[in-house]
Amino acid sequence: MKPDRALRLFVLLALALLLAGCANRSEKTQAVILITPEPTEPVATAAPAQPGGSANVSFGVTLNVGYVAEQGVSLHPLRSKSRDLIGLDRLVFESVVDLDESRAPIAQLCGRWEYSAADKAWYFYLRDNVVFHDGSPLTAYDVVASYEDIIINSETSPYYARVRYINDMQAADSLTVKVSPGSFGYMTLYAMTFPVVQRSSLNAQYPKGTGPYWYVSYNSWGLLRLESNPLWWKRQPEIASVVCKRYDEVSEAMEAFETGEIDMFSTRSSNASLSRQLSDRATMDYTTLTWECLVPDLSASPLSDLAVRQALMYAIDRTSLGSTVYLGMVQESEVPVIPGSWLYETQSARYNYSPERALQLLYDAGWLDSNGDGILDRVRNGLWEDLSFDLITYDEPTTSSRSKAAELIAAQLSRIGISVNIRVTTRSNVLKAFNAEENFGLALVGFNLSTLPDLSYLLSSKGSGNCSRYSSERMDALLQNARAAVTADELRSIASEIQMLVVEDLPVLGLFFRSGTLISKVNIGGLSGIREDYPLRGVEYLSID
Numbered sequence: 003m004k005p006d007r008a009l010r011l012f013v014l015l016a017l018a019l020l021l022a023g024c025a026n027r028s029e030k031t032q033a034v035i036l037i038t039p040e041p042t043e044p045v046a047t048a049a050p051a052q053p054g055g056s057a058n059v060s061f062g063v064t065l066n067v068g069y070v071a072e073q074g075v076s077l078h079p080l081r082s083k084s085r086d087l088i089g090l091d092r093l094v095f096e097s098v099v100d101l102d103e104s105r106a107p108i109a110q111l112c113g114r115w116e117y118s119a120a121d122k123a124w125y126f127y128l129r130d131n132v133v134f135h136d137g138s139p140l141t142a143y144d145v146v147a148s149y150e151d152i153i154i155n156s157e158t159s160p161y162y163a164r165v166r167y168i169n170d171m172q173a174a175d176s177l178t179v180k181v182s183p184g185s186f187g188y189m190t191l192y193a194m195t196f197p198v199v200q201r202s203s204l205n206a207q208y209p210k211g212t213g214p215y216w217y218v219s220y221n222s223w224g225l226l227r228l229e230s231n232p233l234w235w236k237r238q239p240e241i242a243s244v245v246c247k248r249y250d251e252v253s254e255a256m257e258a259f260e261t262g263e264i265d266m267f268s269t270r271s272s273n274a275s276l277s278r279q280l281s282d283r284a285t286m287d288y289t290t291l292t293w294e295c296l297v298p299d300l301s302a303s304p305l306s307d308l309a310v311r312q313a314l315m316y317a318i319d320r321t322s323l324g325s326t327v328y329l330g331m332v333q334e335s336e337v338p339v340i341p342g343s344w345l346y347e348t349q350s351a352r353y354n355y356s357p358e359r360a361l362q363l364l365y366d367a368g369w370l371d372s373n374g375d376g377i378l379d380r381v382r383n384g385l386w387e388d389l390s391f392d393l394i395t396y397d398e399p400t401t402s403s404r405s406k407a408a409e410l411i412a413a414q415l416s417r418i419g420i421s422v423n424i425r426v427t428t429r430s431n432v433l434k435a436f437n438a439e440e441n442f443g444l445a446l447v448g449f450n451l452s453t454l455p456d457l458s459y460l461l462s463s464k465g466s467g468n469c470s471r472y473s474s475e476r477m478d479a480l481l482q483n484a485r486a487a488v489t490a491d492e493l494r495s496i497a498s499e500i501q502m503l504v505v506e507d508l509p510v511l512g513l514f515f516r517s518g519t520l521i522s523k524v525n526i527g528g529l530s531g532i533r534e535d536y537p538l539r540g541v542e543y544l545s546i547d
Contacts, residue, residue, distance in 0.1 A: 070267075161196040215244060312360075390420070395427075
């Protein structure tokens with residue numbers, strides 16, 4: 003008998019004995035979310051009747067992780083929209099396809115994939131050595147069931163946006179998943195990055211996955227305990243237990259970190275970024291999918307003038323904006339593609355800060371200060387027109403970053419003779435302005451882009467996120483070709499053309515992507531490729547003294 007097979011049989015036998023012992027316990031020991039009036043400390047739930055229950059005591063290293071979420075939020079990996087819990091679920095569940103450090107698709111639960119031009123379908127061949135937390139084998143039927151659960155729950159699932167365009171998904175056999183993507187080609191690989199849940203536990207309190215950890219307990223106060231999975235198909239984790247402690251606010255998590263209650267936590271809060279400078283901690287930044295940009299109303303002057311939009315790009319000091327308002331928690335990008343990713347076109351970084359060049363563009367377009375009032379103007383259709391417009395924006399509930407950014411942008415533009423009237427309102431009012439017929443001027447907003455690198459939503463003539471009223475037959479054709487591309491080289495080439503057209507036409511004026519940071523008192527130098535939905539990637543192999 004092969005050594006690895008013997009080891010697996012030994013582990014399964016041990017787990018069977020453990021479960022036999024659990025079977026004699028009363029129902030009161032089954033895992034439930036306890037609701038206890040005003041407890042003095044979090045009350046742990048009993049363990050689930052599955053491998054990794056509380057009877058399975060871990061004597062290894064424990065890592066204490068903080069997360070921010072509402073009390074009672076669902077753990078379900080396919081239905082919870084809590085940003086921090088999505089990241090924690092990545093320790094328990096894996097996907098057919100993952101993304102590498104450059105956000106390029108790589109095989110995870112599948113060993114390989116291939117595209118069949120004959121039936122216009124993708125085939126994903128699952129690994130035959132992967133089992134769920136209870137020892138049952140991973141099958142194509144589990145993948146299909148997970149996909150169907152996302153479709154059934156539609157918008158309530160965080161993964162719906164990336165799978166909604168799939169026409170059909172079937173199990174060709176027990177280890178082969180057939181995906182008919184409709185008009186999508188290579189982008190289908192991104193759609194396959196959703197967590198795979200064992201189909202028989204989809205509606206269980208503790209769904210089962212194939213990842214390095216499994217659920218042990220989750221109480222009414224949000225105390226979540228994970229234990230390492232001895233059946234994991236990769237090398238066994240160094241960290242035996244991960245205890246996840248919930249906090250209502252980032253400030254509470256930060257305080258818990260300072261007092262030693264937790265070892266690490268991830269956050270997008272720019273306020274927390276100040277602590278990155280202290281010497282008693284390690285930090286690692288990651289780029290989120292939130293793209294901050296200026297949306298011009300292309301239906302009315304002066305922003306319908308390309309020269310004016312180009313001047314704005316040269317006149318806004320994005321580096322100063324990012325460091326003073328967002329405290330360095332940004333990565334500059336003029337296009338809606340993360341810099342450093344495999345699809346990013348480096349030549350799209352075209353507009354370096356240059357007020358002089360901005361002024362020259364405006365002068366060449368006929369804008370002059372004819373009356374000496376400090377505001378540029380010109381004659382248009384026989385009437386004097388000032389270079390002036392509204393800048394509307396909104397703030398998030400926990401920060402006033404955008405309104406502060408709007409003030410700095412207005413100050414920078416005033417130096418070259420552009421008058422800006424700032425209007426800070428609500429997000430809903432900004433959306434109403436986009437849908438109204440009157441001119442809204444310029445809007446400072448943040449778009450939460452999809453993992454699926456399809457920019458049709460933002461740039462196509464009929465895109466629901468095309469708020470600038472941009473229309474380009476060339477762009478529409480490129481977006482359609484990007485969807486249809488079936489090879490990596492095809493997609494990369496078309497993505498490059500799309501980005502260069504964005505900086506040529508400027509339907510949106512890109513500023514930067516927001517960043518997050520992982521803050522730790524543990525050495526995290528060995529981590530790599532962490533991202534917004536997986537900030538603890540590789541944490542299972544950390545070495546804690």
